[in-house]
Amino acid sequence: MLLALVRLSPAESRFYYDAQVSRSALAAVTTREVMARLGLKGRAELVSKADKASVSVTGAVVCSADSVVLDLGEKLFDLGGFVALMVSPGSVIDMSALVKFE
Numbered sequence: 001m002l003l004a005l006v007r008l009s010p011a012e013s014r015f016y017y018d019a020q021v022s023r024s025a026l027a028a029v030t031t032r033e034v035m036a037r038l039g040l041k042g043r044a045e046l047v048s049k050a051d052k053a054s055v056s057v058t059g060a061v062v063c064s065a066d067s068v069v070l071d072l073g074e075k076l077f078d079l080g081g082f083v084a085l086m087v088s089p090g091s092v093i094d095m096s097a098l099v100k101f102e
Contacts, residue, residue, distance in 0.1 A: 001079060001083055002031070002034050002035060002038055002040065003038070003086075004079060004082050004083045004086060005038075005040055005079075006038050006039070006040065007086070008082070010042075010061075011041065012041045012042045013035070013040055013041070013042035014042050014043055014044075014045070014057065014060075015028070015031050015042070015043070015044040015045070016044075016045055016047050016050040016053040016054055017031075017044065017045070017046050017047070017050060018046075018047070018048075018049070018050045019046040019047060019048055020048070024046060025046055027044075028044040028045060028046050029044075031044035032044045050066075051064075051066050051068045051069050051072075054066075054069045054073070055069055055072040055073050055074075058074075059074065059075070060073075060074070060075070061075045061076070061077050062074070062075065062076055062077070063076070063077050063078070063079035063080075065080065
């Protein structure tokens with residue numbers, strides 16, 4: 001995921017981890033270290049409610065699999081889909097091509 005961000009080169013990236021979740025502190029520290037090595041600007045934080053923190057930044061582009069975040073986010077980006085296309089483009093199915101929207 002962080003390598004995808006290098007390719008996308010955002011001005012800043014923020015990662016929010018739920019403080020009450022086991023090993024989230026390790027995830028935040030590791031994220032910070034890898035971001036620094038890759039030259040990514042941003043931060044990784046422990047917060048009491050990651051979903052709320054994710055949508056609290058005005059004008060931010062939000063990447064999440066959390067349905068609450070997706071419902072509340074102003075701008076969304078499918079980072080998981082982007083990573084899948086980077087790793088195995090032939091295995092990604094475009095669902096919009098299979099579903100008719102009226």
